[in-house]
Amino acid sequence: MPSARRVRFLVMVGMAVIVTTLFFTSQFGSDESRAFQDFYGKTVNAMERKRGSGGAQIIMDGKGATAVVSEAKDKDGDGAVGEDDVQQAKEMAERLREAEQRAKDQANAKAPLKPDSPSELVGVGSSAGGQHRKLGDKDASAANPKDESDPASKVEATLNEILKKSPVIVFSKSYCPFSKRAKGVLLEKYTIDPAPYVVELDQHPMGKELQAKLGEMTGRSTVPNILVNGKSIGGGDEISELDARKTLIDKIKSIDNKRIAMKEKFTRPRGGD
Template sequence: MPSARRVRLLMMVVIAAVITTLFFTSQMRSTIPHDNRTVHDFFGKTMNGLGSQQGSGQVVMSGKGTTVDSTVKDKDGDGSVDEDDEQLAKEMADRLRAAEQKAKDLANAKAPLKPDSPSEVIGVGSSAGGQKKGGAKGSSKEDEDSKESEEDREVEATLNTILKKSPVVIFSKTFCPYSKRAKGVLLEKYSIDPAPYVVELDEHPLGKQLQARLGVKTGRKTVPNIMINGKSVGGSDEIAELDSRKTLIDKFKAMGGKQLSMKERFVGNAKEKQE
């Protein structure tokens, strides 16, 4: 069995050998260039995996250690987001922008957006509304005015034609009791030559417009409206009053002149009284 002195000596020799070995190996490592890419790749991949699990919204690019937006994905399938993936993402974005611009150019070529020439626009703003040549507001108002003028001319021409039908014209409505009363007196109690011309406004295509025009022309807006040579005698009440006073024939002959002949009929007697 070795003595304690020998054991201690052996341990010192071993320790000295280990220290010497570590010293020389450390000197050798300091002279060899150190490649950090392996460490960085491992660190980058580890952080990338942790980021995808925790949803941090950022990834670490291997080889650089810099952060990029989460829209950059592993394009080349090497298990990490690196410079190649960033380059692929950039190229794809450039292609998308080019395609979008091409689509816009094609759309503009088919329907180019051209401003109105100064000659087409007279004014701008609310005070100039409807002043654009051919504009919707101006055209609509002009068309409406033109339509009203054309209708007015048509109504006036129709009324003049009706008044020429006979010296006596009765403007009436089929359902109106006052019109029936006036027509009963004039057409049944009296014989008028030429025969009165009756216009039923509720059956005439321009009846409403004709009644409105008669209201302006004669001041009487209701029916019946009895006209003699274009002048109004009145309505049902006026005819009934003249008849009761025995002055109806005189009134009609005074307004109708020589071209109008009027007789009173006697019920139950063939004799007619000539005034």
């Protein structure tokens, strides 16, 4: 018949197995973890009261169970305290510590309102924890300004700067005969204030890109291309035809009558010999 000490040891092992099984088959929240610790403490203390001073001493503290092997007894009933008894006591204490730590880890993992990691915080200070502000259109545009290093953006920016030079812009090429004829009409036959601004695309560092952009913007990809307030009024043939019909001034002033002053330099005298 098993000795009383062996029976107590088996009971203690059985209780440890039951507690461990309950831990693995249950989902612990923070409240459940506290209930588990209370149950665990009461069970171990009850076992201690029954065992008296025999076996390993189990100490309960305020932060959970801490198993401490203070004194090893004869657990296997062989009449002597040997290394096997000490080892069994240590193994049981280690299992209890592991069970307690797993319960704490799972309870912490389920804790609500866990702060975000620092790399995900928006703002500064403790009140910024966990905040994720959705950017509106205005904020998004400020956070992502147009990349001026992009070639298309550079062309657009350059063209906008040119259009600010004067209400009348002449995009030309220095060797083009049609461009020369259009410039002769506008610059030599008429007085225009402010004076037209001429861009020789064959001499401009971004000439090809500007000509392509003008083609997209005005529908005219050839030169000359005369713009009034950013609107194309045609090329060499159109300017010559408007001049011949005496309607060039009216055409330009119909687009901008407030800023542009224009008149013909030489007018034929009416009547006389």
